[in-house]
Amino acid sequence: MELSLCNHSSYPRIGDDAEHQLLRRTIAQWDKGEKTDEAVRAAQDRMTELAIAEQVEAGLDLVTDGQIRWHDPISHLAAKLSGVRIDGLSRFFDTNFYFRQPVVQGKLERTEPLLLEEFKFAQERSARPVKVVFTGPYTLARHSVEKTGGAGGFDKMLEGYTAALAAEVAALAGAGAKVIQVEEPALLKYLDDFPRLEQSLTALAMSKDSAQLALVFYFGDPAPIYDHLQTLPVDLLGFDFTYNPDLVDKVASNGTARTLVLGLVDGRNTRLEDPASAARQLEKLARGADLNRAYLSPSCGLEFLPRGGARQKLKHLAVIRNTFLGSPS
C-alpha cells in the first residue's frame, strides 16, 4: 500500500536563529524606510526556498510555498482585488492570530494575478510538485465586512470572490499547477450555507481544466455535512481530525470516492502524536477510503507552531506512515 505525505498550507516564516530571522528583520527595516521593496521580496524568496527545502527534506510528496509572502489568510488575497479596502485586525477563528479585515466598498474584481507568480517561483525551486493553496470565496466573504451596502450584500460578495478566484484557478491550471487547494473553514460555522458553497465550488471546478481541485476544512468538525461533501465537484477532500475524535469512524463507515487529505497530525500543538495510535486511525480509515491515493497531512497550516515544531511535525508524518505500513521508521 502507498500513502503519500503532504504539507497542509502555511509554514513558519521565521525561526529562532539568525538565518531564519531574515524576513522579520527585513520587514522591520522596511517599515523604517531602511530597506526597499526589492529587499523584502528577496527575503521572501529566500525564506520560501528554505520552507520548500525543509518540506522536501522531510520526505513530502507534495509541498507548498509555505505562504511565506502572506500577511494573513484573508488580506493577502482580498487586498489585490479592486473594490476592497483593508481595515483593522480581527481574530482568526479560535487562534491567537489576527488577520486584517477586508472592507468591501464596491464591485469585487480581479485586476491582476493573485498567486500565479508565487506558484511559478515555488515550482521552479522545488524538486517535488507544489500544491497551490488559497482561502476559498466563502471564507473570504465571511471574513469581510460590507461598507454601507457597497458590496450588494453577502451573496454579491461571495459571487465577486468566486469569480475572481475562478479566474485565478484557470490561470494556475494553465501554468501547470497539478493540485489546487481551496480552504473553506468558515463553512463549518454556517452549515446551512452548504448550497452557497456548492454553487461557488462548482464555478471554481469549471475553471480547473486538468488540475486536481482539493476542498479542505480545518478548525472544526465536518462530520455533520460529510455526506453532502461527497457530492461536490472536487477531486480531493481534506479534513482536520483534531476537532472530533469520531470523524475517523464516520469516514470508515460512510466511505468516500474522493482522494482524502488526512489531517491527523495536529498543526496547533507541538506534542508529537503516538505513531501506533495514529496508525490505528489509518487502519480504520482504510475501511472507508482508498489510502493508496490519500495524503497524510498536518491538520492545518503549520505557522501556528514554532519552526522547530513544524519541522518535527513534517518529519513525524513519515514516522506515522512507516508505522502504519509496518516498516521501520
Added chain:
Amino acid sequence: MSRAKLQGLGIDLPLFPVTAVGSFPKLDFLLKARTEFANKRIRLGALEKAERQATEFWIRKQEELGVDVLVDGEMYRGDMVAYFAEHLEGFEEGGLVRSYGNRYYHKPVITGEVHWDEPITLEWWKYARGITSKPLKGILTGPYTIMDWSFVEFYPDRHTACLALAKEIRKEVEALIEEGARIIQIDEPAISVRPEELPVAIEAMHIVTDGLPAYFIAHICYGAFENIYPGMLDLPVDNFDLEMSNSGLDMLELFKKCQYTKDISFGVVDVHTHVVEGEQVVEQRLRKALELLPKEAIWVDPDCGLKTRTVDEAIGKMQSVVTAAKALRAVTSDK
C-alpha cells in the same frame, strides 16, 4: 448586590468608579533598562529599580487623574501569558509564533505538571499598595487563557490542563488576599473563542474564586461575545470588564435580548487607536450603558490594557474616562 459586597469588604466607591484594565505603556527609561538587561549589560537589581520607578510614576499619575481603583501598570510584565509561564513550574519557553503581520511571540509550552511555588505578582502588588492609599486591584491571567495560549504537551487534553492551572492560580489569589487584596481581576481574553469550552472556563473559574473573600472581576476582550452570552454570566465573578467601544457597543444589543445581571467595567475608550476620545464621546457611550444597566452596577475604564499606546495617549484616554465619569456622577447621583 455587588456594591454591598464591596462595602462588606471595606471598600466604598463612588458611582461610576474609574479603573484601568491593567497595563500602561512602559516608560522610555524602563524600555532602555529592559534592553540593557536582555543584553546582559545591567543586573536584575537595576532593572527592578527601573520597574519600581515606572510603577510609582503610574500610581502617582492615576491618583493625580482621579482614578478610583488603581492598577500597578504591569511595568514588570512582558506578555500576559509568558509572564506567568515563566514563574510557574511545568512550563518551558517555546519558539517564536506569529501573532499578526510581522509580530511574533514566544509561545510557552507546558512540558510538566504545573506548580505554583511562590507568589508571582504579590511583591509588586505590595510595593504598589505601599505607595498609595487608594484601592488597588490584583491582576492575574486566568487559567483558560494561559492554557489556550500555550502548547499543551504534558496533559492529555485542554480541559485537564486548564483545571490544573486553575488550582495553581488560586494559590496566587489566596496569597494576594492574605496580604489584603480585596479586588482581584482575572484576565481571560481567550474565553470567547471556543464557545463549546465555556463550561471548562466556568469550572476553572470556580476553582480560582470559590469561597474566597474578594470582589472578582473577569476581563474579556476581542472575541465573539455573541457566542458566549448569556452563558458567560455563569462565571463566578462579580464584575465583567468588557471591551465595549471597539465593537461599537454591540454588546448592548445582546443585553437587550437577555438581561445582564452582574456589575460591569464598561470599556469606553478604544486602546488600539492613537485618537484620544473626547470626554463627550466617552460620556455618550456611558449614557448608552445607563439606558440598560443600573447606575450602581457600572464601573468605567478603557477597553483593554493601554500598553500599546504612547504615554501621552494613555494619560489622555484615562483623563477622558475620569472626566466623563465625574460629569455623569454629578448629574445622576441624586436621581
